[in-house]
Structure formats: structure tokens, C-alpha cells
Amino acid sequence: MSQKKSFPWVRTIASWFCALLIFFPLLWLGLTAFKTEGQAIAAQLFFTPTLDSFVEVQKRSDYTHYAFNSLITSVVSTVLGLMIAAPAAYSMAFFRTKKTRDILMWMLSTKMMPAVGALVPVYVMAQTTGMLDSLPALIIVFTLSNLPIMVWMLYSAFKEVPNDILEAVRLDGANVWDEFRHAILPLTVGGIASTGLLCLVLAWNEAFWSLNLTSAHAGTLAALIAQYSSPEGLFWAKLSAASLLAIAPIIVFGWFSQKQLVQGLTFGAVK
């Protein structure tokens, strides 16, 4: 450890600069939401805060309706995804075959395709089954698009469970379900929670499919925001107010669960 830490203040300034760079749009969004449309366009830094935009957004569109849709789609798709991904990850982690690695890679590869590539077929399927602008359509799409990540995260979490413990449970008379419930679940609850949290956030923030498959009825908060970046003209203050309303719940949620999220994302990276 002879390496000297030179210019610690350079690092401090650099990290503050990066942090501000990332945070600035969010800050600007927050400020603009409390301005009038005139102040918003003038890009004023000093102004008297007003709630007019929020009132206007609530009057023009039903915030709770969209928020409810966002909540339902993200929660249900996450729960559904966990129920499908857990058995898949279980079999891959504990009953490995030569092809396990390939299957995992193949699953991940589906995430490398741009979503728009599948837009037409998915749209046509939704249309022919009469599921356009419906919550089930969004839930199915969210579940499927998050599955690869869920399987990967659960797989890394399950792999941390010592084999001896599973064998001990089996010798103690446990069937597969007992084994999962009494050994794997309690030992990987952190990993499962992180997986769930991440997918909840991803589903909440999802915009592409929400915008393309829904309109008024099943629209999520992403659709609400989009209403305010309309061709009739830009309404910066209202757009910001709507955006702030849309992201506020997930930011608060993310703040409280950030420890879990970070732990889940770095699972298996340490040690």
C-alpha cells in the first residue's frame, strides 16, 4: 500500500460533477413543475413556486386512474414473474446440465434485441386477441420482458446456497416444496427481494409497450406523461408536473429499498 493518494480533492470535485450532471435534469424537472408556463419557457432560476400545474394536470387527466394502472401492472407482473422465474432458476442452480449455461445466455440474448423489433407481431397478437389497451396485455408483456433478468438474478442468489444444506434438508425428509420453503427461501430472501424490487421499478418505468399497446383505458403513468408532450405545443410546466407525479412514488420506493437493490445487483460479484 505504498501508492500515495494524490490530489484527493480532484476526485471529490470529479465525483460531485458527475453526480450533479446526473441529478441536474431531475432537479430542473422538479423546479419546472412548480413554475408557471411562462416562467418555464423563460428558464428562470428564481421564481415564486406555484401548484397551478399540478392542479391543471389533475383536472385534465385522472392521475389516480393512471397510477392505479401502473401499480397493478408492475406488481402483478413482478409477482407472476417471480413465480415463473423461481422454479426455472432453482432447476438451473441445483440440477445443472451441460446446457444450463447456454440456456442462461440465450435467455439474456433476448434482452439484446430492441423491443421495437417485436412491436408489430406483439401488437397484432394483442389486436387479434382483443387485448389492446387492456391491463392483462401489459402484464403479460412486462412479465415476459423481465423474466430473463429475474431468472439470472435468482439463479445467482440460489447458487449461493451451500449444497450440504440442501442435502441435509433432503435427508431430513423434505420434498421439493419443503426444501424450497424451509431452506432456499429463507436463505435467499434478500436476493429474491432485490429481484422483485428491481423488476417492480423496471415495470413501473416501462414506457415503450405502455405507449404502444394502451391508450385511455389501460394507460400507465408513462402514457399520462406522454399526453403533455403533445403536438399542439409544449407545456413544460405541466409536463414536468405530470412527470414528477409519475416518478415520485417509485423514487420514494427506491430510496427506501436502495440497499436491497444494490445488494441484488452485485450478488455473486463479491467473494
Next chain:
Amino acid sequence: MSFLQLKKVIKEFGPVRTIKGVDLEIERGEFIVFVGPSGCGKSTLLRLIAGLESVTNGSISLDGRDITNLPSSKRDLAMVFQSYALYPHMTVFDNMSFALKLAKVDPAVRKEKVDRAAKILNLTNYLERTPKELSGGQRQRVAIGRAIVRAPKVFLFDEPLSNLDAALRGQTRVEIANLHRSLGATTIYVTHDQIEAMTLADRVVVLRDGLIEQVGTPLELYDRPANQFVAQFIGMPQMNVVAAGVLPEIGRLAGTRGAADGFIGVRPEGVRVHGPGNGAIKGKVELVESLGSDTLIYTNVGAPNPLVARQSERTTLHAGDAVGIDVDAAALHFFDKQGRAIRAAA
């Protein structure tokens, strides 16, 4: 029919045959120890009995029932793992009562059984702790307790003492022996430590390269090893073995027993070291190990390996001293060219 019976058991991992056809019969209440060098297949054999690995060929039956293809959970066996494999999220009480809980045993009965086992193992004050709050020795006892509580048909131990320090190992060994005496449960115990094998076993199974070399009581193995491998594997320090031609002084004895082109073995306690001029064999001291109760004298007699003598008296000899050596003719073992023991005609 024996309580536990293995018939021509073979286990292959891919192209590698780890267990090459094992036949073994174990009686109810016996304490059997599998011993052998690492990689000999002793742990694999135990795992086959436990159902943690599937048998490639052959059959295993327990208490009159074929269990070859039965899952572990249905075999009614309990295993103590080298790593203890305690459930880290459960208290000691929950660890010990888990199998009973799965079997839907009444909570009052559960508690009674755990309390009884805890008392035997001195764990009564630790029942509410979690495994990470226990010392290594205590964890080991919890693992044993978990097995006792279930009263299984067979106890399986997979090198249970190798993670303990020497003092604790000796102490726990005595506890396991006492426990077996009081419970009388059929036990299979895997170890690479021959002291454990000799002190615990009713019968020892010596394995090498996936095959049984010999099965017998500890003293049978010591006194009448079936071959050179068993002879040298059992006993510490190991038996001196020399080619019959190397030491003409005792080599002529080999001729009378049909081992003229084979090997002669003698345990260290059958070798006596005298002052120079005495004894049939001339040699030189290479090393003296004074262990207090025993003294080991390594002598160079012109053979590839030193001839080791063990005596209870202390010695004033030093490395380099010339000595005379006698070998107790009655304590000699003879092996043919392939290393198989040649028994005296009775």
C-alpha cells in the same frame, strides 16, 4: 439377511468409475468405519447409501427393503456432514426438531425429544441460539443432535471431526463412541483418520480405488492384514515392509513361507534396537523421535526406506550412532509379489 446390504454397487461419474463393484453386509447396531486414502471412494459410497448420488449399477437394501432408487427423504437415514450443514436461519432447537416438524410430529413430543437429545449432548443452554453463535465443537454436537432426534435406521457420518482441533477431536471421538454404546444405532462413519477408525469401529472397511481391500475388526486388520496396502495403511507409524532379498538376515525366513520373491513386513514394535555388535542386522540411527510414552528410532539398514523401531523405553541414541537390530520372528508378515498376505499354515 443383513440389515444393510450392498450388492455389486458401481458408481460412474461420466466415464470415470469411482466405485468399482462393492459388496458389503452390515448388521443392525454395528459401528462400521469406511477408511482409505483420499479419492478412494469412501465418501461416494456413503453418499450412495444416503441417496445423495444415484447408483449406476447394483443394489442397496435396508431392513429388507430395496432402497436403491428411493430418494434420500424416504430412506430414513440421518447424516452428519463434515461442514455440519446446520440451517443458519434456524435456532438450535429448530435445527434439531426440523425433521420431526416435516414428519408432522406433535409439538410436545418434538420438544421432549429435542430436550432429551440436548441433555445428552450438553446443549440444553444453547437451544435458543443460532448456529453462528456457537463454537465449532458445539455446532458439531448440534449436527449430531439433529441426527439423534430422528432415531433413524442408520446414522451416517461424513468425516465429522475433520474441522475440529486436535484436542476437541479426541474428546468428540470419545463422545461419539459413548453415544453409540448408549443408543446402539447402526452407524456408518467415514474418515481418513485411522485412529478414529481403530477406536470407534466394530468393523473397519478399508477402501482403495473404489474397491474394498479388507473388512474386519480393527485388531484383525492390524494383526492379519489381507495385503500390503492394508498392512501399511493401518498402524502409525506404518508397518516396515522390505523386499525379501534386501535383508538376508530375515529374508531366509521368507523363503520358508513362499515369499522368497515377495515382501516381508514388521510393525515398529516388532523391531528392537540394541548397541552395536548385538542383533542380527547392522544399521545406523537416522532419526530419533521421542514422544514421551514412546520412542521411535529410524534406522538405516541399507533398505530403500528406514526401518522404524518403536519402544516404550527412552533412549540415549543419536542420529549417526551404529546399532544392532533384531526383528521378532513371530511378528513378521509375509506378502507375495502382488502384495497379498501369505498366511502361516495353521
